Amino acid sequence: MVSADSPSLHDRLVDRALALVEEGGADVSLRAVARAAGVSAMAPYRHFEDKSALLAAVALRGFGLMEAVAREADAVDDPAEALTAQGLAYIGFARTHPALFQLMFADNAGLALPHDECRGAYRLMARRVEQLCPTDAEAGALACWGLVHGLATLALDGRLPPAPAMERAALGMMTRGLATPA
Incomplete structure (x- = not known):
């Protein structure tokens, strides 16, 4: 039982x-x-139904885990610091779970999932971007995600050695850029 x-x-x-x-x-x-x-x-x-359905469920679990990591990183009041912490958490998640990250973002299992079911971490990030850059939040969120996802992918490809201070500095530049009026 x-x-x-x-x-x-x-x-x-x-x-x-x-x-x-x-x-x-x-x-x-x-x-x-x-x-x-x-x-x-x-x-x-x-x-x-088949292996693809099982792997899609695993990828979906991965998106939930990523959202939990992002939520934990978001637990600061300052939007710029929260956004930087989320970015570092995203890169850290990729490094800690490389095969899962690959399944989520580069495998048919993750790519076949309904888009809205995979956006929890993105929505957290977009909310913070909107606090920093309310006049162009959508473009800012895309730029932010592109930078963070690119850094995570470079890390997994072995092109970005672990350098937390450098990663923090790059993400800080991004958040300062978002907060600067055009």
Whole structure:
């Protein structure tokens, strides 16, 4: 019998698939996930149509995790400092979860998700951009996301060695630029 506080089989399967993704395992098949979850090979099919559906659920979980990290970074009053902290958290998330980040942003699993379900961290960032740059918030949010995502991608590609002070300085330049009237 499953207790009320134990995760559902759906959640357990997503947890196990996420673990396999993060371990860098090439075999993130439904069969491998079932084995990792300790269930029959057919059990995942009651929750996921196929491997793509399972990986989409993992990518969606990743967007939730990223939003939680961004929310934690956003817990300061100053909009510029919050925006910088969010950017550092985004880059840190990519470095900490490289395979998941790849799944979320460069794999069909993440790209196939409904756009609105993946925007929690973006909405937090956009709110802070609007506080700094109310007259052109949409363009500012796009510029901010482009810079942060670019830095995260460069970090994962090995083109940006860990340099927190430099990353903070680059993000600080961005926030100052957003706050400067045109």
